[in-house]
Amino acid sequence: MELNIARIALSTTRIRVEQERRRARRRYWVAEVLQRRQARGEFFNLVQELRAVDPDRHHAYFRMSRETFDLLLAKIGPSITRQCTNFREPIDPAQRLAVTLRYLASGMEFSALAPCYRLGEKTVRAIVYDTCAAIIAILGPEADSQQPQQADASGEQVGGLCELGRLGANNFTREAERIRDQFARYFMAEGAVPWQDAAVGQ
Numbered sequence: 001m002e003l004n005i006a007r008i009a010l011s012t013t014r015i016r017v018e019q020e021r022r023r024a025r026r027r028y029w030v031a032e033v034l035q036r037r038q039a040r041g042e043f044f045n046l047v048q049e050l051r052a053v054d055p056d057r058h059h060a061y062f063r064m065s066r067e068t069f070d071l072l073l074a075k076i077g078p079s080i081t082r083q084c085t086n087f088r089e090p091i092d093p094a095q096r097l098a099v100t101l102r103y104l105a106s107g108m109e110f111s112a113l114a115p116c117y118r119l120g121e122k123t124v125r126a127i128v129y130d131t132c133a134a135i136i137a138i139l140g141p142e143a144d145s146q147q148p149q150q151a152d153a154s155g156e157q158v159g160g161l162c163e164l165g166r167l168g169a170n171n172f173t174r175e176a177e178r179i180r181d182q183f184a185r186y187f188m189a190e191g192a193v194p195w196q197d198a199a200v201g202q
Contacts (some may be wrong), residue, residue, distance in 0.1 A: 042116045043095045043120050062098070063105040082180040091119070091127065099124060100131035107184075137143075 050058040051066055064072070073094055081098070082090035097202050098118055102108070103124070110128070113120040 005144075042118075043098050047098055061105070062101045064101070069097070069101070076131070076134045076138050079138060080131050091123070096127050096131050100135075103128050104109050104132075 047061075050061055055066055058069075064067060074147070076097070077093040084090055095117070097130045099113065099119070103113055104118075106113075108116075110124045114124045117124070119127070119129050
């Protein structure tokens with residue numbers, strides 16, 4: 001009896017949620033400020049200018065050269081290309097890659113990066129996740145083969161990233177903190193690692 005009452009209550013709640021969703025229509029498909037992406041967005045202005053006239057600043061901005069950017073785009077471009085619809089044009093692969101690399105290079109939050117490129121915050125989040133997944137899927141096997149060998153617990157040489165071992169749910173170990181700080185220093189400093197260009201085929 002109680003189970004039936006709970007099922008009825010759950011069904012009623014689902015129906016109400018669906019009705020509320022239908023009522024809450026969007027005020028607009030794309031916000032007006034975001035519609036001026038091609039005229040005022042960072043990708044169509046600053047990034048294109050850096051590509052054309054200032055390779056050093058391009059490298060500082062994305063942490064890679066124009067050539068490496070183009071090579072990476074050639075490799076993952078087909079994986080991150082979206083179809084054109086009747087409602088809007090998709091964000092092209094070059095802009096998707098630029099948003100992702102800027103996020104990785106700067107450490108900016110999605111909410112801070114979105115207005116720079118005149119994109120929605122959820123759109124930036126989806127772009128970064130999709131592009132990173134494509135990079136891992138396509139370059140992952142190549143990068144693993146180029147990683148230096150490291151010894152595991154038994155002393156055997158293995159490739160890839162070193163494993164941290166088991167971390168408890170509430171334990172923030174010194175090793176994890178050290179690795180986090182190492183990554184933070186890398187992503188916040190200028191420069192590159194020796195195998196970076198080799199991982200994308202140069």
